[in-house]
Amino acid sequence: MKIQCTHCDAKLTGPDSAVGRMVRCPECQTKFRLDGPASDLNETISGWLLEDVANARQLDVTIKSHLNRLGGTAGAAGPTGTT
């Protein structure tokens, strides 16, 4: 059966018996659970997956810009003075 990695979208092939089990993508090493035969669900899944990825990217960019603003000062402040 055809498997698509939920993380990097790599096209994989695996045994039908892999359904419902954890699989690991050889491309990005991400582990994910294989849900049901994809033939019918595929459009639905790729539909919300695309939205999900879009949201995730947006979130990622937001987080990164915040991190850049912080400028890596984290770690400078430590628990000092308490003996």
Ligand SMILES: [Zn+2]
């Ligand atoms: Zn992958």
